[in-house]
Amino acid sequence: MxxxxxxxxxxxxxxxxxxxxxxxxxxxxxxxxxxxxxxxxxxxxxxxxxxxxxxxxxxxxxxxxxxxxxxxxxxxxxxxxxxxxxxxxxxxxxxxxxxxxxxxxxxxxxxxxxxxxxxxxxxxxxxxxxxxxxxxxxxxxxxxxxxxxxxxxxxDAVLREAFVERIFAHARLRALLEDDWCTRDLVAFHARHKMQLLAHDPAGHRAAGAVVARAGTRPRAEVASAYTGAFHAALAERARPGRNVNALQHCLGMLGLDPARRDHLAGVIGSYRAGLVPLSVPAALIRHDAEGEGAAYVRDQTFLSPYPDELALRHHVPA
Known part of the structure; x- marks a missing residue:
């Protein structure tokens, strides 16, 4: 992918x-x-x-x-x-x-x-x-x-990062739906955004997934409207540290790392949970390891890089 x-x-x-x-x-x-x-x-x-x-x-x-x-x-x-x-x-x-x-x-x-x-x-x-x-x-x-x-x-660093994350997510969905998309495209889009949606709203993540699961049996316009509503509503919920940790742990669980590397990453995620390091640290490490492992599903998760890295908005430590 x-x-x-x-x-x-x-x-x-x-x-x-x-x-x-x-x-x-x-x-x-x-x-x-x-x-x-x-x-x-x-x-x-x-x-x-x-x-x-x-x-x-x-x-x-x-x-x-x-x-x-x-x-x-x-x-x-x-x-x-x-x-x-x-x-x-x-x-x-x-x-x-x-x-x-x-x-x-x-x-x-x-x-x-x-x-x-x-x-x-x-x-x-x-x-x-x-x-x-x-x-x-x-x-x-x-x-x-x-x-x-x-x-x-x-x-405010937290509000700034949250706003920028959402506008880029909205733009990606807009770009998809403005194109000549098919069900396969929506499935791929949703797959890339699963961890991001999970970090914002687990219930919204499930609601968006349910729309995708039925996409092949419904009119395209109806699917687009339903998915847009579920996607936007999920992202409107704040991605708090606890939910970010849940998404990070899901990503870690999908990597075939050796025990030492897995323990190290789990420790870094724990440091983020404790407010000792910003989200950018475990996210960058997981993305790096996903690249090394050839784990494209994890590597391509928008949760790990939701907007251009040059904006450097995830370097604040959670309160």
Whole structure:
């Protein structure tokens, strides 16, 4: 079995985060990780809702305000209500969205995912700080299994690695289903992703496997829809250290190593479980031994190399 062909995730992003001069003050909020290490490996789909509804830059600042009909998106100085225009744009964008992930601008009343303040009106202090931005909320509601983050949370090593892992997995499945695939192709795809799915969600791993097992007896479109739902739902669950250990042990069990080498690898997996080494260490050793043993099934598991190694995102030690 050969490994999956390299893919480039399509990732929607708030335009300011990759250096476009679209902020309210005429500037940008270029993020070093997105516009730096990640940039060579993804295809960005820049989006600035404020510019798309015609606000231009520089522009008035916006905020969410309480009303009987729900939060309203208001300009601070001229008191223009932009809720309808922004909601219509979000609906249109959500309907046409074809991406593997989305990175939103944090703290934005349009694009923020977490902790957006809601004000009581033109005056006063926030009455709620747990809202989403108007545009971001519509996208997330329309695409609940889409990997989404804001650039602030991507500064956390664990969240950054989890997001990047998911966008590459989504991209691989998209590439498969956009091609002229057959049941055999889906079986091979699922075989490569078994340990990755197991590390995220054992029940989801079984659900995806059940779809594959019946793939030859169902219409292709139905199979694609069912597998996509099961695959994305499984990956939406966090791959915690205990489940990673389970996947590592499964990989180890499939290698025909001599007792000394097996004991050594088992010890390294134990060190990962104890929080002494990062996941990159046992994963690299297992992949190396799989290469040496000619164990293609283990070598090609996406769990061992879920995105380009150059991104080096698995070097954090689990808490």
């Amino acid at each position: 050969t490994g999956p062909a390299p893919v480039r995730p399509r990732v929607a992003v708030s335009s300011c985060l990759i250096g476009e001069l679209v902020r309210f003050n005429g500037g940008h909020s270029r993020d070093r990780f997105l516009a730096g290490p990640l940039d060579p490996y993804v295809d960005w789909v820049p989006v600035c809702p404020e510019m798309e509804v015609g606000l231009g830059t520089p522009r008035e600042t916006l905020r969410l305000e309480r009303s009987p009909d729900g939060p309203r998106l208001m300009t601070r100085r001229t008191r223009a209500d932009l809720t309808g225009r922004m909601a219509a744009l979000a609906e249109a964008r959500a309907a046409a969205l074809d991406v593997d992930g989305y990175v939103f601008k944090s703290k934005s009343p349009t694009c923020g995912l977490h902790g957006i303040p809601l004000y009581p009106g033109a005056e006063g202090q926030p009455v709620d700080r747990r809202r989403r931005g108007v545009f971001a909320a519509a996208i997330v509601e329309a695409h609940p299994l889409l990997p989404v983050e804001d650039e602030g949370r991507l500064h």
